[in-house]
Amino acid sequence: MDNQIIIKIVLIAALAVFAVFLMLPGSGARHLALRRLSMIGLFAIAVVAVVFPQLINDVANAVGVGRGTDLLLYGLIVVFIGNSLAASRRYRHTEREVTNLARALALAEAPKPGSHQD
Amino acid sequence: MPLYNEGQVVREVILQARAVFPNIVCVDDGSSDNSADEAAAAGAVVVKHPINLGQGAALQTGLDYAMSDPSAEFFVTFDSDGQHGLDDALAMVTRLSEEPVDVIIGSRFLDGRTKPGRIKKVVLKLAVIFENVSTGVRLTDAHNGLRALNRRAVSVIRIEQNRMAHASEIVAKIGQNKLRYAEHPVHIIYTDYSRAKGQSVWNLVNILNDLIFK
Ligand SMILES: Nc1nc2c(ncn2[C@@H]2O[C@H](COP(=O)(O)OP(=O)(O)OP(=O)(O)O)[C@@H](O)[C@H]2O)c(=O)[nH]1
Ligand SMILES: [Mg+2]
DSSP states (O other), rough: OOOOOHHHHHHHHHHHHHHHHHOOOOOOOHHHHHHHHHHHHHHHHHHHHHHHHHEEEEHHHHOOOOOOOHHHHOOOOHHHHHHHHHHHHHHHHHHHHHHHHHHHHHHHHOOOOOOOOO | EEEESSTTTTHHHHHHHHTSSSSOEEEESSHHHHHHHHHHTTTOOEEEEOOOHHHHHHHHHHHHHHHTTTTTOOOEEOOSSSSSOOOHHHHHHHHHHHOOSSEEEETSSSOOOOOOHHHHHHHHHHHHHHHHHHOOOOOSSSSOOEEEHHHHHHOOOOOOOSTTTHHHHHHHHEEEEEEEEEEEEEOOOHHHHHHHHSTTHHHHHHHHHHOOOO
């Protein structure tokens, strides 16, 4: 039970990485690349987990989690949070672009200042 | 003037305002009622967002428009729901032209005229403390839509908060850019109409969210 500390460190570190990720301005290319790399990583982990179920159990025991399913649940939660953060970040970016677009459109359609008659 | 679904009142608000301020730009934010037509009928320039972006975005669009007129010296943000007083707005512009300040923010707490509900008062007071601590700008009201700005202030304050967090953002930018600011006592008129339509105090949560997750 005393090696539970390992899983705690791993989980907290993962969440801390997300927090830092969220603060960084970040270039489009790096973000996209990191997103794709993590997708590939997840895919690989999923395949390994299906092929060698016992391996998951062993890893779980090594980091101080009782069962493999618990480890998978933790992993799922971390991935879910990370995905939510990335999605909301992308959403805010899109929103800013939509705002600029809508504003440009609105101003282009407005009468020139000074030309207004009533 | 940010405008969103105020068709019932906006014509009267603009007609009265035009007697004092001849150049009025109203930013209709995808209203689903006849707000835009009413505003135009009252003689305002109406700039129309194709979709609803929020009050902050509307203010920035209106300021962009007004700034494109090089003869404009002073700018006033004024609610279209009839909650603001023209005498207050005029006094603020007069002060702006006479005193060495860049921006004047209205405050409903400097005299006893305004009667906000109790919960609203508490929320606003908490928000004031938050803003004072986080921006270093000392104000007594946190979310007052009545402001007067000169060209310098408008050019350095770029509103990026589309929704209600723009009020705190403006205060923060006043601090960051070391603008010279002052407060002016204003009367916010709470009618049944405005109380029914006004901001829910739940917006506090949304505002904090917008401020934290930029
Ligand atoms: N353009 C635009 N204007 C808005 C939007 N929401 C509100 N407004 C306008 O902003 C002004 C103030 O809105 P209110 O909802 O009354 O907010 P408030 O005056 O800060 O809050 P109260 O003290 O509760 O009245 C009014 O002129 C509204 O028409 C929006 O989404 N877009
Ligand atoms: Mg109002």
